Amino acid sequence: MNRTKKSFLVAGNWKMNPSSHKEAKKIFKEIKSVAQKSRTVQTVVFPPFVYLNEITNDVIKKCSLGAQDIFWEEEGSYTGQISASMIKSYKAQYVLLGHSELRALGETDAVINKKLKTVLKHELKPIVCVGEQIRDTEGWYLHTIKTQIEVCFVGIAKKSIKDIVIAYEPVWAIGKGATREATKEEAGEMAIYIKRVISTLYDTATASIVRVIYGGSVNTKNCMSFLEAGHVDGLLVGRESLSSKKFGEIIGLVDGIK
Numbered sequence: 001m002n003r004t005k006k007s008f009l010v011a012g013n014w015k016m017n018p019s020s021h022k023e024a025k026k027i028f029k030e031i032k033s034v035a036q037k038s039r040t041v042q043t044v045v046f047p048p049f050v051y052l053n054e055i056t057n058d059v060i061k062k063c064s065l066g067a068q069d070i071f072w073e074e075e076g077s078y079t080g081q082i083s084a085s086m087i088k089s090y091k092a093q094y095v096l097l098g099h100s101e102l103r104a105l106g107e108t109d110a111v112i113n114k115k116l117k118t119v120l121k122h123e124l125k126p127i128v129c130v131g132e133q134i135r136d137t138e139g140w141y142l143h144t145i146k147t148q149i150e151v152c153f154v155g156i157a158k159k160s161i162k163d164i165v166i167a168y169e170p171v172w173a174i175g176k177g178a179t180r181e182a183t184k185e186e187a188g189e190m191a192i193y194i195k196r197v198i199s200t201l202y203d204t205a206t207a208s209i210v211r212v213i214y215g216g217s218v219n220t221k222n223c224m225s226f227l228e229a230g231h232v233d234g235l236l237v238g239r240e241s242l243s244s245k246k247f248g249e250i251i252g253l254v255d256g257i258k
Contacts, residue, residue: 008227008254009165009213009234011044011127012241013068013096024051028058030244031251035063038255042234044094044127045241049082052090059091066094066127069102072114084122095119098129098152100171109151116152120160127236128152129215130194131169135186142193149197158202162209166194167236169215174238178217187214188229223250227257 012031018024024047035043046066047055059065071081087095097119098112112128119126130148132141149166156164168190173182191212199207214226215236226232235254240246 006233006257007040007042008257009042009044009211010251010254011046011066011094011096011167011213011215011234011236012247013046013099013215013236013238014048014242015068015101015238016048017242021051021054024048025054025058027242027244028055028063031241031247032058032060032063034244034248034251036060038062038251040257041251041255043251046094046096052087052092056090056092064094065090065092066096066125067092068096068099070095070097070115070119070124072111072118084118084124088122088124092124094125094127096127096129098148100129100131100169100174103129109148112152113154113156116156116164120156120163125163125165127165127167127213129167129169129236131171131216133171135170135172145190145194146197149194150201153198153201158206161198161202161206165211165213165234166198167213167215168194169236173216175217181222182214182216182226184225184228187216187226188231191231191233218250220246220249220253224253224257227254 028045043063044066046068067087070084071078074083097115116126130145132144135141170182172179194212195207198210211233213234213236214232218235218237219240223235
């Protein structure tokens with residue numbers, strides 16, 4: 001009997017890069033050429049807002065487009081904000097919410113909750129980021145994650161959970177300020193814990209269908225380790241997603257998982 005291979009989500013967050021629309025279009029096309037050959041990977045690219053128009057015509061089923069953030073109002077006097085309707089007009093399907101860099105600028109779980117409701121209302125697919133600043137030895141970081149999820153999911157109907165992806169990104173393992181890389185055991189344990197929190201908020205069946213991906217200095221050398229235990233459903237890649245060669249290699253490695 002043939003077993004169906006598990007599908008994975010591999011997302012690339014370009015942050016405030018690259019510096020020109022020409023380069024953005026080139027990188028996306030190169031990523032798309034790899035993504036379209038994958039059998040088990042859904043690729044999503046999150047470019048800066050200003051590049052959505054440049055990339056929208058190159059979007060294919062296996063390589064989706066996402067927005068790095070969203071505002072919860074439909075329209076009005078909100079200088080600098082981007083609405084769900086604007087995002088959808090450029091064929092974007094996903095929205096990144098609660099990224100640690102936005103949280104560092106003051107974004108709260110209550111604000112993320114408002115954005116999440118807007119994303120779901122417009123039938124977009126949210127990737128909600130959660131993660132602790134410090135991995136303490138007393139286990140208080142678990143309370144941080146629990147609180148983030150509880151507040152972000154206030155008023156979210158059970159039927160909507162299947163459309164939500166949760167990205168675990170430990171801040172202490174990200175970028176120049178990283179104290180160390182997270183281990184595959186830590187990523188797997190947190191994926192299990194996140195599903196346990198969802199189970200408490202809803203039920204076990206609902207928790208079993210929520211997808212949890214890992215993000216935290218993911219690269220070509222460590223990407224496979226985070227998926228080995230089987231609890232993580234994909235990856236959120238930062239700087240290496242700007243290299244079509246490296247990001248393409250990550251997609252290929254994940255696609256090869258048996």
